[in-house]
Structures are given as structure tokens and as C-alpha cells.
Amino acid sequence: MMLEARICHSLRGFTLDVKLESHGPVLGVFGPSGCGKTTLLHCIAGLIKPREARIDVRTRTVCNRPGGTWVAPERRKCALVTQEPLLFPHISVRGNLAYAPGARDELESDGGWKIVEVLRLKPLLERKPGGLSGGEKQRVALGRALLSKPELLLLDEPTSSLDAELARDVLSLLLRVKHDLKVPMVFVTHKAPELLALADDCAVLEQGQVVAHGAPVEVLRKPRAIGVANLVGVDNLLRLRVVRHDEPGGVTVLDLGGVELAAPLCDIEPTRHASIGIYADEIMLCLEKPAGLSARNALACTVTQVDEVGSEVLVRVRAGTNELLARITPAAAAELGLAKDARAVAVIKTSACHLLG
Amino acid sequence: MLTDAEIEVLTLSAQVAALAVAVSIVPGVLFGWLLARWKSPLRVPLQGALMLPLVLPPVVTGYLLLAAFGRRGPLGEAWNAVTGGHISYTTGACVIAAAVVGFPLMVEGIRLSMTAVDGRLEQVSRSLGRGRAATFVRVTLPLSLPGIVSGAVLSFARALGEFGATIVLAGNIEGETRTIPVAVYTLMNVPGTDAAVWRLVGISVVLSMLALLGAIWLGARSAKRLHP
CATH class of the missing domain: 2.40.50.100 (RNA polymerase II/Efflux pump adaptor protein, barrel-sandwich hybrid domain)
Structure with missing residues (x-):
């Protein structure tokens, strides 16, 4: 099992109440904005302490609340890539890539160079994040997350701040990450084509609840919720x-x-x-x-x-x-x-x- | 061009102000971070308490400090028990007065710049495997450097001008607690020293102006380094 999560959490009038199981390797989470996708990712990453939850990432229980296990976010190995790349502005691209513990050595290794190559980061290494384009920034953010050797990559609408062409580029890179680097992912999106291209398994979230779960083709072909139907078109x-x-x-x-x-x-x-x-x-x-x-x-x-x-x-x-x-x-x-x-x-x-x- | 007495006053003032900044920078960063990130209802009263020396009459601040650090004050007695010496009416007392009065400016500068640091960068850092402390050192601290620097220089400038609390807690001892403003006040009370007063006033204006320009320049420089 890649991910097993049972989460119940309320925040400012919004309630996330989900039960999810996925063998992966890529779980797509699909839904309109405000459906709780980001909250879900933050619960998995440990950035939110849910009121009640049991979350297992691969073989490890990272959260069992109330009362049980709580693994701090830095020890979960769940690297987050967000809609905006959120690069550290004060350090170079190389510094960003080498940010995670052990990433500096990883960057020098064969595996690390493969990541640099797949993401076409070599010409950017010595530059500062401020001077990069949106697509370049997102590639660096992806590389930075991969070089932390995550057990699970959490992607929060990684293409939605990019224009169509760059979004396609990042998507094709994600496909290479999936197939060549074999990193399991939870991929949040509101774009149906991305879901079909990347996800093996798909959960549809609406108003904090999973309203459909299954193979992406099935879920999208039979959109059981209005929000999803609007998104799918x-x-x-x-x-x-x-x-x-x-x-x-x-x-x-x-x-x-x-x-x-x-x-x-x-x-x-x-x-x-x-x-x-x-x-x-x-x-x-x-x-x-x-x-x-x-x-x-x-x-x-x-x-x-x-x-x-x-x-x-x-x-x-x-x-x-x-x-x-x-x-x-x-x-x-x-x-x-x-x-x-x-x-x-x-x-x-x-x-x-x-x-x- | 400066007389020996002027150089002595000037050196003492600079030393006192520099020491005041040195002792308050670590607590300043700590409290600035607390005020920027601490999500507790206690944050507001804490902020009020830290800002108090900014609005209190400095003489009142000095009187409160004397109550704490004077020979009969609890901290003064404790100090005496440990070292056998006294705090009040020493250069150390000047430093304490200057540090306390300059502290709100320092904390406010740091608080503002830390509030401006995108909390999501800290979240990403945690998810990449860096704990709270490492995230603070690697992300929060460098990104709020412009505010820390300008807060420090502003509190330095404020310390240079400190008078009210200083004269109450540290008195007016030549070569030990007679800083520029105290020296100006002393000379003003001596007839026929107008020229000397004007010289000190000039020195004070130039020094304060330099400190302010320094704060602006350093702030701009470190901001530029962060966002080229």
C-alpha cells in the first residue's frame, strides 16, 4: 500500500472527512478549488495536525491521532511541491537543490545527476531563483523535492500557475519522474487531462469528502458529482x-x-x-x-x-x-x-x- | 580637531550603544520571531509589554530600572551577591538603559521582516526534512536579515541619544557614564560654554545621521541581495 489515510479535521467551518487507500504509484486527487485537496496534502505532510487521523505512508504509520503516533513533518519523507514553486530566494539553484539533508551528496551521485538531466537543470545551477522563468522555477522545485529522496512526492497543482505550454512540459517531466525515477506521488489537480495522463488511481474530493474513487478513466467518464462534471467539461x-x-x-x-x-x-x-x-x-x-x-x-x-x-x-x-x-x-x-x-x-x-x- | 574630552565622550557613547545592541540582538530576534509566528492570545499583551519603553517617559523607564537594578533592587542585590559589585552608576547601567530603551525599535524591525517571510517557505523546508531549528537558521533568519540589520542600527541610533533613563540609572560620571546627551546637558548648566555645547550638538547630529543612513543603506543592500 502506498497510502492509507483516514482523516477527520475541521478548520474554520470547513471539515475534511476522508478515507483513502491507494496502491499508487500515482494517486490523483481531483476536485474543484476549496474542496480540501491542499488540506489533505498538508495532513499527509504533517503540516497540519488533524483532530482525528490515521495516516500510513508506505510501510510506516506517520500519524495516529488522538493519542498515538505523531511523526514530525521533517521525518516523514513526504516532499511537497506546491502550485507556486516557493524556491528559497536567498540561495542559488544549486543551494536549493542541495537543501534537504544529504541532498548535497545526492546531487553529486549518479542518481542525482539523472534528476538534474531529466529536469534540464544543469544550465540553471549557478543562477539565483529570482531570475528564472515560471517553468524553470517549477523544474527546480521538483528537482529539490526529488533530491530529498522522498518516500512520497506530494504535488499540489504543480502546473496551475504555468501557461498551457509550460504546463504540458512539466507534465511530461512528471511522467518521466514516474516512469524513469519511479517515485510514488500524490498528485492534486483540477485538470482532467493531467489526471488521465499521470494517475493510476483517482479520488474525487468535494466539500471535504471523497465522492468517487477508482481508475481515472472510470471516475471521469461517470462523473458522479456536479463539481467534477463542471471540471471535466x-x-x-x-x-x-x-x-x-x-x-x-x-x-x-x-x-x-x-x-x-x-x-x-x-x-x-x-x-x-x-x-x-x-x-x-x-x-x-x-x-x-x-x-x-x-x-x-x-x-x-x-x-x-x-x-x-x-x-x-x-x-x-x-x-x-x-x-x-x-x-x-x-x-x-x-x-x-x-x-x-x-x-x-x-x-x-x-x-x-x-x-x- | 576634537578635544580629548570630546573624544572620550564620543568613544564612551559609541561603546555603550554597540554593547546595548550586542546584548539585545539575540533576545530581539527571539521576541521578533515570537511576535511574528506565535499564534496565541498572549501575543498581544506581550507585544504591548515589549513596546512599552517606546512610549513611557524615559525617566519613568529609568526609575523602574533603578528599582530593579539599584543597590536595593532585587536584581541589583543578586548581582552584588554574586560579584560583590554594583550595577547602578556604572557604564554597565548605561548599557542596560540604552538596551531597554532601544529594544522596541529592534524587536519591531525584526517582527515586521519576519512577518514578511512567506510561512509556506518554512513549510516546504520542513517537508524537505529540515526541522524547526534548521528551518529557522536556513530560511527565516537569512530572509529577515534586512529587518534585523535595520532594527539593530535603529536601536543603536536610539541608544546614542538615550538620556532620561541613563541619568536616573547611571548618573553623570565623567569617563564612565557621561555619554553625549549627558555631556550636553552638563555643559548647558555651566555658563559660558555655548561653543562647546554647539560642538557636541554637531557631533550628535552627525553621528545620529550617519547611523540612520547606515540603517537605510544596509537594509537596502541586504534586501537587494535577497531579491536581485
């Missing part, structure tokens, strides 16, 4: 009234405003509302209702808008009183002759209607 977010449950059929019927939508069976009582997310590419458009269809939803609709965006066409249709966004190819749009006010049928599989609570 679910195109259609709908709040619909529950009409009835069809238990033998395995569907819950929702009211789309005069039109019924079949979603996966849920336990929200009829007449209450449910939040549903549907990706635009999971909506199929036809000119007339196909026969013998496995998809439960074939909704008669009217096209309200057609936009060509790059190599795709975004079609907005009205079904009942709701608008849906569908993404199709220009070829399909041309063949169907979709234009404003055209009649169409939107085909949506039940499983494409992601229940978000």
Missing part, C-alpha cells in the same frame, strides 16, 4: 424532475419538459429533481426515429442552432423545454442537412445520462 448539465422509477426496466424516467428521458435507475424520489450530465458526443442525431433501437431515448427535437467549430459541428436542439448540445462531424452535418428549425431525433443511451446527484 460535461456539455449538457440538466436538472430534471423524476417522473417514476421502472425497476424491472432498470431506468428512472425524468421529465425533460413534456418529453421523457430514461436515465439509469436511481433512488431519488419521484417529483424531486435529479442532476444529469450528458457529453455532447454521446448524443446521436437522426432525421427520423430509427426502428429496433436499443437506446431508450429517441427524442423528437428541433434544431435551434448549428455552429461549425474547427473540425466539428456543434448542434443545439430543443427537446421538450430543454436544450441539448450534440457534437457531430461536418460530414454528418452535411449529409443530414441540419439547419436551424429542421426536425430531428436525438438518440441517447440510458447509460450516457450520468447521474450527478
